[in-house]
Amino acid sequence: MANMRVGRSLGVSLLPLFLGLVLFAASLTPSLIPRAWAVQGALGGLVAALGYMIGRLLLTLWRALELPMLRGRAALYGHLIAAIPVLMALVLCLGHARGWQNGIRSRMGMELIDTIDVPNMVLVAVTVLAVLLLLGGLVQGAFDRLRARLYRHMPRRTANVAGLLIVIVALTIGTRDGVLDRVVRALDESYTTAQELFDTAPPAPADPRTPGSAASLVDWGSMGQPGRNFVTGGPDGAAIAAFSGRPAKNPIRVYVGLAEADTAEARADRALEELIRLGGFDRKVLIVAMPTGTGWLDPGSFDVVEYMQDGDIASVAVQYSYLQSPLALLLETRAGLDQARALIRAVHRHWRSLPRDSRPRLYIHGLSLGAWASMYGTDLFSLLDSPINGALWAGPPFPSARWNEAMAERNPGTPYVAPQVGESRLIRFASHTQDAGGAQGWGDMRLMFLQYSSDPIVFYEPASFWRPPVWMREAPAPDVSPDLTFTPVVTQFQLVVDMILATSAPAGHGHSYYARDYIGPWVAVTDPEGWTQADSDRLAAHCNRGFQQGCDNG
Template structure:
C-alpha cells in the first residue's frame, strides 16, 4: 500500500468527477460555451464547414482549459466536491449552457449575413446547422485524442521526476517540459518540414518552363537579349509583371496625351542565393533600361509568392503618362501568411538589400536630374518595405514617399503611426498630427479629412477595416482589440463582440480567409482603392479629380471586382 501523500496515492484518490462518454462534464460545459461563442461574427464571413472546424477547435480549447484548471486544483491538493454535489452543479450549469448554444445556432446564419451584406455578397440561402455540429464534433474528438496524447506525455514525465524532486515541483516542471516537447515537435519537425517541402515544391513549379512563353526579344524587357536578368529565373509572377503592364499606346488612348512605355524590372528568387547579388542585378538592369532618367522610380516589395498587385501599379503608370520605372526582387515562393511565419528574415533581408543598392545609386545623381523616389508594397511586401525604410540613412537626402497597402499587424512602422494618432481618431483610420507626413485611407476614402499641405516626405497607408491581416491582435486572447472599442467601420458587422480566447481564434481564421472575399474588402485590394492614395503620394502633374473618377471607372471595367490579390 502506498503511503499517504505519495504520487500513487494521489492518483488513486482523484475525486470521481461526473463524466459523459468518458468526458468530464464541467470542462465539457465550458467547451460548449466556447462553441456557442464561436458562432458569433468576426471580420470575414465563414462557410458552415469552416465554422464547424472553428467550433470544434474552440470547444476542445475550452475543454482543455477546464481540464487544466481541474489538474491545477488537484495538484495543489485543494478541497474537492463530493460526487452528488458535482452532479447537481453540472445539471444546474448545463441548462443555461445548452440554452445559449441553441440560441446561437439559431442566429448563426443571421450573423454571417450581417457580414456578407456589408461585403456586397448574396445572403446565405442555407447554413447547415447539422453540418456545423457534425464537423465540430469530429474536430473536437480529434483534438481530444491529441490532448490525451499530451496528457500521457505529461504523466510519464512528471512520474519520472517524482523520483528526484518534490511532487509539486515535478508537476510544474513536467508540464513545462511537455509543452516544450510538443512545441518543438509541432513547429520544427512537422510544420517546418512541411513548409520546407512546400517551398521547394513551389520553387520547382516556378521553374517548369514547358508552358512558359519564350523570352522577349524586345530589349526594353528584362530577360531579353543583353539583359542582366535571367528570364527563366524570374518565375511566373515576375514574367507576368514585366510583360503584362500597359504600353505607351494603351496609356495614350486613355489620357489623350503622348506617353512612354513604362519600365518594369523583376529579379527572381532563383537568380541567386544571395539577396545582395539579386539587388545588384536589379540595379544594373535599371541602369541598362534608363530607369534613372524617368520621372518616377518605385521600389516595390512583392508578397511571399513574388506576386505584385497589377492594380497597385497600372494606375500609377497612367497617371504619369508611362514615365515610371518600377523594380521588385523576389525572396520567397510561399504564400504571404506562411512566409510571414517561416521566412520572415528572407523578406526583410531582400527588401533592405534592394533598397540600399538602389538608394545609394540614386543619391549619386544630381537632385534636379533624378527621378522622384517612392516605395510600395502590399501585405508582406508592405511589411518588408517598411522594414527597409531606414529613416536615419535617408535623413539627409530623403526619398519622396511611400504607399503601403494592407500592412500586416506586426509592422513596427505602422504600429508607431497608429499609436501616434490624434486623440479621438479612429484606430482603423487614424489621423496623425497635421497629416504632413503620414495619412491613412480605406476603400471609403479618408484622405479628404486632412486639408493642410504635405511635407517633404509623403506616406499613405491603405487599409480595410475588415482586413484581419492588418487588424489581428495577438493580445485578443484576453483583451479586446482597440478597434472593437470604437464604432464599427462600414465593412465591419456591428454584431461583433469580444470573447476571450474565442476572438483570438476567430481573427486567426479571418486571416486565413481574408483573400477569399470580393474585391474591396478583407485583404483583397482593388485598383480603384489605390488611385486616390497614389495621387496623394505622387501628385501627378495636371491630374484632376475628374481624371481620378475616369480612371476608377476604367479600372472597374478592366478588372471588375475579383482581381486576385496574392
C-alpha cells in the same frame, strides 16, 4: 465545484465540457470575414477543445488548493444547473449564426446564404474536438508514464515538474524539427514548382526592352511566373495615350527572381543594373517595390499610377520567397527584410549620386508582406541627407513597426481604423471609405497607408486572447458587423481564421485590395501633373470595365 465525473462513461469531465460548449457557441458570432460552415465547424471544434483544456486546468488547480468540492446528489444538481444556461446559449447562437454571417456578407456586397448547414458544421466540430482530445489524452498518458518512472528517483513534486518540462521539450523538438520541417519543405517545393522556373518557363520575350530578353541582364527562367507576369503586363504607351489623349511612354518594369542569385545584395545589384540599362533613372517617377511572399505584385496598383504618370515611370522589384505571405512571415521573416533593405539601399545610393534637378522622384511601395518588408527597408534616418519623395504601403501587416508608430501618434478622437496623424503633412491613412486627402497640404515627404477596416492582416492583435482590440471598442466601420463582440480566447482564434480567409473577401474588403482604391492614394503621394478629380473618376471607371484587380485591359 464538482468532484464527480457524471460523464465518466464518455471519458470527459462535464464542467470543462460545458466551458468548451460556451466557447463553441461564442465562436458562432461574426468576426471580420464571412465563414463557410466547414470553416466554422473547424473553428468551433478548436475553441471547444481549448475551453475543455482550460476547464480541466482550473479543476486541477481547484483540487491542488484543496478547496471544497460538491459530491453525490449535490454534484449532480450542480451539473444540471450549470447545463441549463450553457444549452440556452448554444441554441441561441445556433439560431442566430446564419443572420450573423449574412450581416457581414451584405455589408461586403456578397450573396446571402440560405443556411449554415448546422448538422455538417456540428459534425466537423465534433470531429475536430475528438481528434484534439485524443491527442491531448496521448500527451497526458505520456506525461503520466514519465513522471511515474521519475518518482523512483526523485520527490514527487520535482518529478512532476521535470516530467512536464521533458514532455514540452520533446513536443517542441518533434514538431519544429520533424513535422514542421517536412511541411515547410513540401510547401517550398510546391510553390517553387508553381513558379515555372528555368526548364518549365515559357519562351523569353524578343523585345530587348523587356527584362528577361536576350539583351537583358536578368535571367528569364529565374524570374518565376509572378515576375514574368509583372514585366510583361500592364498598359503600354499606346493604351495610356488612348486613355489620356496625351503622348505617353511605355512604362519600365524590372523584376529579379529569387533564383537569380544566392544573396539579397547580389539580387539587388542585378536589379539596379537592369534598371540603369533600361533608362529607369531617366523617368519622371521611380518606384521601388517589394512583392508579397510568393513574389506577386498587385497589377491594380501599378497600372493606375502608370496611367496617371503618362507612362513616364519605372518600377523595380526583387523576389525574396516562394511561400504565401502568412507562411513567409512566420518561417522566412528575415528574407523579406534583408532583401528590402538591400534593394532600397542599392537604388537610393545610385539615385542620390545623380543631379537633383534631373533624377526621378523616388517612392517606396508594397502590399501586405511587401509593405512590411519595404517599411523595414526604408530607414528614414539614413535617408535624411537625400530623402525619398514618399511611400504608399497597402494592407500593412499588424507587426509592421513603422505602421505601429504611426498608429500610436493618431490624433485623439479619430477612428482607429481610419486615423489622422497631426496635420496630415507627413503621414496619412486612406481606405475604401476614407479619402486620401489629395495632393495638397503635404510636407517634403509623403507617407501613405492604405488599409481596409475589415482587413484582419492589418487589425489582428495578439492581445485579443484576453482583451478586445482598440477597434472593437469603437463604433463599427461600414463593412464590419455591429454584432461583432469580444470573447476571451475565442476572438483570438476568430481573427486568426480571418487572416487565413482574408483574401477570400470580395475586392474592396478584407485583404483584397482593389485597383480603384489605389487611385486616390497614388494621386496624393505622386501629385501627377495636371491631374484632376475628373481624371480619377475616368480611371476608376476604366478599371471597373477591366478586370477586378487591375486595369490594363480596361
